[in-house]
Amino acid sequence: MIKCLIVDDEPLALDIIEDYISKIPFLTLHKRLHNPIEALTLVQEEKIDLVFLDVQMPELTGIQFLKIANDKCKVILTTAYPEYALDGYEHNVVDYLLKPIAFDRFYKAAQKAQSILCNLPTPPSPVIEASPVSNTFTHDFIFVKTEYKIQKIYLDDILFIEGLKDYISIYTKTERIITLQSMKKIDEALPNHLFVRVHKSYIVALGKIESIERSRITIGDKIIPIGDTHREYFFKMIEDKNV
Incomplete structure (x- = not known):
């Protein structure tokens, strides 16, 4: 059994997650707390396997909790604010659930935690894919799934794409879109005459490159590194476009 803790300052959120935990046979609820400082003390003193942690709380935010807890337990973040997703994954969270949380999405996150904690094969992730497209690309757009919608x-709006574990950020002219996706899949979905992978964590739009200096690409105010394994192919692409 996976011993769980819920930390949220909203009583309704505590009730919902407690109910969800009760429906999953491999989870057991140890305690529900509204005070993150009390929860942090509990995690440091007792063996807690998994914490369902709200991000925005008084006294101590979820991100601050992660920094102090220092991998004492596995964490699934729960919040109404998608902009915290990348911060969470930088601290090695298991998953990131946006409120209101549907049970099927909660169950998939719990399965992911089980696979990590019990050393089981990783279950299929909630699929958030770009439209399957070959490099004989005929459309000028893609669709990606975010938590609540297909976008x-x-x-032509894409500047570059940044990867972080199973999540990617698509940076456009006006916004950053976070989606559960692998760099390999998004790379395969994009036309290779317009986009090129320059690093294990970056794909850039060739037409949005402003300058290249040694091993760095400038797009707007972002400096993107060129990885050693991608250098030769990238510079060949650039050379083919020289006049």
Whole structure:
């Protein structure tokens, strides 16, 4: 059994997650707390396997909790604010659930935690994919799934893509879109005459590159590194476009 703790300052959120935990046979609820400082003390003093942790709380935020807890337990973040997703994954969270949380999405996150804690094969992730496209690309857009919707993104709006574990951020002219996706899949979905992978964590739009200096690409105010394994192919692409 996976011993769980819920930390949230909203009573309704505590009730919902407690109910969800009760429906999953491999989870057991140890305690529900509204005070993150009390929860942090409990995690440091007792063996807690998994914490369902709200991000925005008084006294101590979820991100601050993660920094102090220092991997004492596995964490699934729960919040109504998607902009905290990347911060969470930088601290090695198991998953990131956006409120209101549907049970099927909660169950998939719990399965993921089980696979990590019990050393089981990783279950299929909630699939958030770009439209399957070959490199004989005929459309000027892709669709990606975010937590609540399928979003259309025009290729011409994409500046670059940054990968972080199973999540990617698609940076456009106006916004950053976070989606559960692998760099390999998004790379395969994009036309290779317009986009090129320059690093294990970056894909850039060739037409949005402003300058290249040694091993660095400038797009707007972002400096993107060129990885050693991608250098030769990237500079060949650039050379083919020289006049």
